[in-house]
Amino acid sequence: METMIPWVKLGRATLPDGSWLELRQHGNEFVIAADGYDLMVSRVHASEVEMVTLACAKLPPDARILVGGLGMGYTLRAALDAAPPGGRVIVAELLAEVVEWNEGPLGELTDYPLRDPRTEVALGDVGAVIRANPATFDAILLDVDNGPDSLVQPANRWLYTRTGLAAIRAALRPKGTLAVWSVVENASFEPRLRTAGFKPSTHRIRAHGTRALVFLGRT
Numbered sequence: 768m769e770t771m772i773p774w775v776k777l778g779r780a781t782l783p784d785g786s787w788l789e790l791r792q793h794g795n796e797f798v799i800a801a802d803g804y805d806l807m808v809s810r811v812h813a814s815e816v817e818m819v820t821l822a823c824a825k826l827p828p829d830a831r832i833l834v835g836g837l838g839m840g841y842t843l844r845a846a847l848d849a850a851p852p853g854g855r856v857i858v859a860e861l862l863a864e865v866v867e868w869n870e871g872p873l874g875e876l877t878d879y880p881l882r883d884p885r886t887e888v889a890l891g892d893v894g895a896v897i898r899a900n901p902a903t904f905d906a907i908l909l910d911v912d913n914g915p916d917s918l919v920q921p922a923n924r925w926l927y928t929r930t931g932l933a934a935i936r937a938a939l940r941p942k943g944t945l946a947v948w949s950v951v952e953n954a955s956f957e958p959r960l961r962t963a964g965f966k967p968s969t970h971r972i973r974a975h976g977t978r979a980l981v982f983l984g985r986t
């Protein structure tokens with residue numbers, strides 16, 4: 768007889784706007800749920816890895832990569848795998864609880880990327896890291912929302928505006944790349960990237976149960 772595996776709530780975190788994220792486990796599967804929907808499911812992560820492959824093909828020996836946000840750590844793990852030994856990966860994460868979940872039960876999924884000496888955690892808004900670090904990064908990998916117009920919290924809107932994209936461009940080194948993950952089509956985002964001075968392209972990812980888009984902007 769098949770045993771029913773229960774869903775277990777492992778933790779809950781509140782975003783600055785009052786909405787919440789919750790970590791749940793079901794056997795060896797994990798979900799990060801947001802108010803009313805599943806933000807991330809542990810077995811579906813091919814597009815997070817593909818985003819890094821697209822954005823980090825050519826990195827210098829001292830590469831600096833900014834990942835926003837941490838989630839289940841798949842983008843961070845892929846960025847570390849792409850980064851050279853002398854590189855650094857800064858991961859900006861809004862919620863201390865998400866960092867704790869990755870130090871704890873989620874860590875096994877991605878072989879504990881927070882323990883890699885090349886990882887630096889910036890606890891807080893990825894926008895603040897962008898504004899504080901001009902001409903710093905070779906790649907900026909943004910997966911903080913469901914897409915440029917489908918936000919986890921309203922404050923993230925700035926990132927995808929003309930001002931936000933100009934600040935991102937200013938935070939990139941020459942030949943740098945911005946990658947933005949999205950689950951929804953967005954015909955206006957490539958033109959927005961072009962207006963901000965990027966060479967844009969859109970990549971549709973259909974692999975291992977994933978349907979997602981990655982917008983790239985090269986400086």
Ligand SMILES: C[S@@+](CC[C@H](N)C(=O)[O-])C[C@H]1O[C@@H](n2cnc3c(N)ncnc32)[C@H](O)[C@@H]1O
Pocket residue numbers: 788806807815835836837838839840841842843859860861862865891892893894910911912919920923
């Ligand atoms: C979809 S998950 C990221 C998934 C991640 N790419 C992975 O591979 O698991 C979104 C994450 O971004 C964080 N986040 C949302 N807005 C943020 C912001 N403005 N700055 C930093 N982190 C943010 C959330 O708390 C959440 O952990």
